[in-house]
Amino acid sequence: MLQSMTGFGTARQDGEQYSLTIDIRSLNSKSLDLSIRLPRFLADKEHEIRGIISKNLIRGKVTLNVDYTGGAKGIKTASSINQELLQHYYSELERAADAVGATKTDLFRLALQMPEVIQQGPRTEEEDNQLPVPWETVADLLHEAIHNLNSFRADEGKALTSEIMTYVDRIRILLAEVDKFDPVRLEYIRERIRTHLAEISSSEQFNQSRFEQEMIYFIEKLDIAEEKVRLINHLHYFTETVYLPEPTGKKLAFISQEIGREINTIGSKANDATIQHLVVEMKEELEKIKEQLNNIL
Template identity: 60%
Template sequence: MLLSMTGYGIAHRETDHYTATVEIKSLNSKTLDLSLRLPRFLQDRELEIRNLLAKSLIRGKVNLNFEVSRTAGARAATIFNREALLTAFQEVKAIAQELGLHTGEDTLLAALRLPGVLAGPDQTAEPEVEITWEELLPLVHEALERINQFRRDEGHALTTEILGYIDHIRVALADVERHDPTRITQVRQRLQSHLGELAATENFNASRFEQEVLYYIEKLDIAEEKVRLINHLHYFTETVYLPEPTGKKLAFISQEIGREINTIGSKANDSTIQHLVVGMKEELEKIKEQINNIL
């Protein structure tokens, strides 16, 4: 089944000490293009995270955002020296009034900066707990599983859509097959008419004419192209259901399908078949557009 390169996955965890979120987004790309945003304390894990993403996502323009923040209760509390703050505030306020300056919130902020006002960490507060990589790693795996599930769901929809286009090409090819005997009859009638005209001329060379007729018939014969095209369509359908990523292989098969369709159109020399060929080309273009989003 096909996998889409477009995807989104997020994993979130909240504890008494921290909250952590891993968010992964992926878009179309011919190669794997990774962009990571990590907390400072996880910088030494960048290579490991890159390897995880490369192994799981394989291809695409991938952005990972890893956010970790401590909860308010986990931060070391800071308490005020109330008497020192009141004294400092009154002193700053008095100086401001003497200078004719406005007193307000800025006065309080200035007082807070004075030595001895902030008493330092509250020794009764819960000590800060270390956040280990081992407890955060499952979040990365969870986000990867969710983005891959997103890719599978999108790929299922793409599979149905693309195989629908393939079926449309099959139907058009069947119409070509049904019309081909009529085309051959018309070609034969034109040749017989020209043969009558040429036989009446004095310089008519029967041997030379026979060679030209054989060349003309061979040039207009599309039997091999029809066989190759139906084989390519079967191969395309089989490839869609392979377990491994098939985007690049499907792109190559699409090129071969296009080559056979173009050859049928150029050799047929028939307006009805030309119209059918145009329809097949339209369906093939839709396939190529969707293949750009296939892993």
């Protein structure tokens, strides 16, 4: 079954001290064109993230956004109060309050908020290497978002499959019309040949052998039987390929080129106005197919 190349998938995890959301969007592209925006703590995981996406998303212009909200790295560290500096700030604030006659009720709180009064303890190597969100959690969320994106693509693909097969069926109907009018076309050509033969056979310069060779060449040039058979075979192959389980967008594009080649040859060889009109309609349906295949994975 076909899959669309466009889609959206998201996954979210809310922890006690953080919130992590992963969004993946995909648009049309001939290959995998990946753009990633990560929080700083995941910068060294970008290569692994790219590997996961490349393994699970074959084609498309893919945008990944990881949004993290939480404390500074989400990790608590020990802190201490610089007693000497606190006393210095408190004394200065007290003298300033006396000078202007202000109340002293908030002096301690203000002194605590002064620069370098509260000092963070030194971080251990283990703390420095610790992620605010475990990598396993990030990886699980990433796979969930990719799964949701692929589900979206599959749903869109069902609608595209129905639409494309409508165009394929229309080409089959038009080809059946060509097949119906082909005997009429051939009889008209034969009648024209008979008329011309009667006119030129009486000529003294008439060469029977050369005339027969030219007629054989002419009739073969106008014969579209092989093109009709090849076209119906291409349509069958196209239909079988549509329902294969793996992504088939590129293969379907190649088959559609072969379908177009046979339609064009029928049009150039038919030499008949009615069949030419049917060929034009087949080309219109084929263009609709090609347009939709641009969005197929």
